[in-house]
Amino acid sequence: MPTTDQTLDEILSLAATHFKVPREKLTPDDDFFKMLAIDSLQALDLLTRLEQHFRIELPDYELQGVSDFRTLAQRIQSRL
């Protein structure tokens, strides 16, 4: 099973690719709404991508109150 840091790294890469933002501009504690310039509907889209990548199911509520990549990684890690 990957470590949380590895999971975090994959999330950052995936988000950068999907929303066409340079990978080096994203850091774990960034507000992903701001850095990716997305709204809540687009954030759900990111969740879908992450589900496909990690082969898990992420309920919408895993995003509630979450706006940084690090916390998102922790939520995903707990389901791996």
Added chain:
Amino acid sequence: MLDLRQYTSLGAALTAALERWPSETCLIEADRDREKVRLTYSDFKETARPLCRALEDADFKAGDRAAIIMTNQSKWLISAYCIFFCGGVLVPLDYKLSAAEHLQLLAHSKARFLIVEYYLWRAITQSPEFSKLAAEIVLVTEAPVGVDLHGAYRWEEFRRKGEPRLVARQREDTACIVYSSGTGGRPKGCVLTHDAYLEQCAALTAWYPFWPGVRYLSILPTNHAIDFMVGFIGPFVCGACVVHLRTLRPEFVRDAFVRYRITYVSLVPMVLKNLERGLRAKFDELPKKKRWVLNRLIGLNKALTRGRPHVALSRRLLPQVHKAFGGELLALIVGGAFTDPATMQFFYDLGIPVTCGYGLTEACTAVTLNDLKPFRPDTVGKPLPGSEVRILNPDSDGIGEVAVRSRAVMSHYLDDPELTAQTIVEGWLLTGDLGRFETHGHLQLFGRKKNMIVTEGGKNIYPEDIESMFDGLPAKEFCVFAANYLWPPKSLGENKEMLVLVIRLEQGQQFDERLRAEVEARNRRLPDFKRLNGYLIWETDFPRTASLKIKRGELATNIGKSGGRTAVVEI
């Protein structure tokens, strides 16, 4: 539907509905493409019975308050029914609030019981304020096996055998305490009686009836005034069915329309706009010839439905469009904020009527509503049966504060006689919204009284009114402010008043010459005293309430802190 005049409480009306239509489907809950729950009215009654009995046993009495914090799901409605059955007062809280806000409202409402979804309970128990929770009994839904529930019970196991007794309530008794989110300021607990809800339900269903077989797609949170009425009480007292989705991902929402052949759905304007964008993009992808044919058919439909909707005809003219919505959609209901008339017209021209209304939590659900006779995208409709609406202190354009008198108006704000006295004056609810009646008796809104700007020339202007000129502007979002509101002058007359368009661009978008030209062109169409003087590009999404209205106060504070008037580019 039931004749609501014979019932004195929501508990009594809902109980009668469960008896009246035992075999009809009342509730479907889907999680993505999986159907989790499908209940007839009889099933619903059987599921609720042991929970009602358990609440009785736990000494939940008439007038006791119970809060629900959950995403839309069958357990929300079952729990709410049980609270009403036992004579309790429902406190529906917004699941999107933070744990600290939940705890604050729970304390304010003095809810004895709390029924809450596990992930929200987890957040509450992790809050530094958790020790202040005063609820005596907490029921947690869908808690994983083995987790520490911190003294709560599992909702699924909180059951007792035996026959519970319906607790009688009078119409003037409190049914719900609903916290108004507003667009800023502290939440206020609106105390709404059984009479308010029963009257409102009768008024709404007189114009938009439900019947067994109607399927309402519940997307807006059920704690919200619109969905509580149109996605619970209304359908149930008519024997109709509510469809809940556990995810709001667009692909599953689109699928739900088709899978469940949805009849009605309520949306906020932002979601309607998103839907429009998606459809327009699909139309743009069509080959030229097909697009030409589609445009001709839309034009024909528009001509044939000018006086009123003809949904059956529209479905024959534009079958592919209607199939994408399940083929049985009768109307989209929209409210909660300003809705672009062009967006509503877009859907109406496709044969999908959009009915726009106006309401506020303090008036239960809706004050005015369009009855589609004919379709009017430029108004929020006529007063509902039983509602009186007045315009107070109208100016030379007939615009003044909207005041409402009806049995649906709240009785008071919880524990706030001072605010109540300021808000309900001589029996009239002062809404704080500005509007006027046009010649056919339809209400038109112009914005919030507190957002109104008075120019040097003594003219009243309303930012929301100016914003409507910019609807459809190719940017992510925008808002109009007076510069002196953003950067208050330190002395009278220090700064000339300016109107500023604050723009948030889409990702990767530049404020190029084309966009500038568009802004300038629209600006020129405004009367001179309403024209913008400049624009400001804002780098983050606008803060919004749970119902997606812009939190103007918060946005203005953020802009004010970020820099001075020099950031404004003159138009």
